[in-house]
Amino acid sequence: MDQRNPQPAQHAVSAPPKRRILITDDDEQIHLFFKSALASLPVSLTFAHNGLQALAEVKSSRYDLIMLDLLMPESSGGDFMREVKLLAESHPPIIIMSSIMDADLVRNCLRAGASDFITKPITPSGIREKIRAILYLDDLASGNPA
Secondary structure: OOOOOOOOOOOOOOOOOOEEEEEEOOOHHHHHHHHHHOOOOOEEEEEEOOHHHHHHHHHHOOOOEEEEEOOOOOOOHHHHHHHHHHHOOOOOOEEEEEOOOOHHHHHHHHHOOOOEEEEOOOOHHHHHHHHHHHHOHHHHHOOOOO
């Protein structure tokens, strides 16, 4: 450092790491919705069209959150949840998305290991709020990891 022109030490400030979210839904419009709704959050999105694709993703990569539709071709959300529980005792939080609103269905999903249940249609602000809360994104941005 030049004594005549002292410069303070500069410390690199790194952005909080992006949280990885697996979106599992057979509807391409839902994929586009999530891309748009979550563009402002520090998240990285991966998309699966059915439970089999989602299971392959979970086996090969680590995710911080799984958004899961219940009614899909080939392998349903319920099938996926059973398989994930067999893979490992701990798994990322799973938020069930469904257009079916039934108290027994919600209870069964939560008993099966889902962290939350949201009813479609989903609003952009509603999903951002839900994801911020589950992934503690506000705490990460302020430097206070949960």
